[in-house]
Amino acid sequence: MDNTQPLSSRRVAVGIGSLLGGVALSAAAVIGVAAGVGAVWHATNPSVAPAAAATPASSGGASLTLTIKMASTPGGEAPVYVGSNGVGAPILATLTAGVPTSVTIVNKSPMPHTFTSAALGVNETIPPGPSTVHFTVKATKTGLVSWDCEVPCGSWVMSHAGYMTGELKVVS
Ligand SMILES: [Cu+2]
Structure with a gap:
């Protein structure tokens, strides 16, 4: 726990929003000065900041989609997490x-789940499917981090890596 510094999605959104707002205000101030209009008026104009804050904060990051679906496993038919490496x-x-x-998690199974990783500071509840959950993570250190689902959704899949528990790889 002490070697990671998880960043909540809220902090990411606020941070990027503030950054964009700051850029917009600076640009408005420059335009205001160039046009001979007081920069102070632009800085306090409520129409400037909200427009900038509404800009999607998607640039500069990465995205990951995980699916939860019913699948045939060695322990029988059960819900499983599926990422880019496939079932199991x-x-x-x-x-x-x-x-x-x-991160986007698309739940196509009829039961609820969680996506939980203490090392990443994540404990997201996934409602019964069909449902979709979005959140943001930032890993600070390379290596393997463990994750699991903490809703009792199948004893076999919950006790075998690759189904309702496993690892994520963090690379540089
Ligand atoms: Cu589960």
């Missing part, structure tokens, strides 16, 4: 250290 892969997906990653 012990390493669900790969993240890049230091890069905010926008």
